[in-house]
Amino acid sequence: MHRIMLVDDEQNILNALRRLFVSPSLQDTGSPKFQVETFTSPQQALRRAEDGVVFDLVISDYRMPEMDGVAFLKAFKKIQPDAERLILSGYADLGALVGAINEAQIFRFISKPWHDYELKSAVEQALAHRDLLRDNQQLADQVRLQIGVISKQEMALRRLEEESPGITKVHWGEDGSVIFDENEVSDDAAQEADKWLNSTK
Incomplete structure (x- = not known):
């Protein structure tokens, strides 16, 4: 099971995202595929990440009053560098986001309003990428141990x-x-x- 963190200052957006992740189309037969935690406060989300709970993926809104999404994801990366990071934002923000996306090493930008298929696809790709990197690291560690x-x-x-x-x-x-x-x-x-x-x- 993958653990996902959702961060947005609008509760209705978080509710819509949560519904998407618990929908049958995104679940394995017989068992949940995702464990989802939602936060309206980026600071609370960072404190949760510091608690030792490992997240595989974090999805953040870009425009939030407390802290913008790129600053949040950069701070999150320092705590949990192996988690994949996605950002949600309107097209009007795209110019401002381009450099920051590279700086925070964000896996993908998803436009708002999102299309469910596009978001599902991005999440599956991000998690597959994370799993591949983790598997490669474990194999590399085994080789280092052997030699x-x-x-x-x-x-x-x-x-x-x-x-x-x-x-x-x-x-x-x-x-x-x-x-x-x-x-x-x-x-x-x-x-x-x-x-x-x-x-x-």
């Missing part, structure tokens, strides 16, 4: 970071204990790191 470029521990740390962004950013005490900064690592991430560290002893 001795990285250790099993480094590979395990990469997996932990992929599953829970920020989990490996810990501080070590003089006695070898792990000191967690509450501003950097969530409680869930701290518990996961403790489990992993205990399993390696």
Whole structure:
């Protein structure tokens, strides 16, 4: 199942997008294909991304009063660089968006109002691209492990970071204990790191 974040300051737009993602045409038979979270505030969405919840895809509106979509996606990329990013906007914004899209490495621009088929296609392509990059990284890590470029521990740390962004950013005490900064690592991430560290002893 892929986890998707939707960000738009208009609740009715979020409702329409959510309906699209839970429609039978976008679901696998017998089980949900997407887990969708919606936010009207880009700042709240960034805080959620910092909580260690991994998103495969984030779709943001461009024009929002709190923070424009490109600034939001750039900030999101710093927290979760592996998530694919799409932006929704009217054609009137296209000129202003071109440079910013490249700067934030946005996968695709979707015009508003969108066509359901176009949006579905863009989402499927973005998620397929993300899955391919992840699979390639895992294969590359296995090759590096086999030829001795990285250790099993480094590979395990990469997996932990992929599953829970920020989990490996810990501080070590003089006695070898792990000191967690509450501003950097969530409680869930701290518990996961403790489990992993205990399993390696």
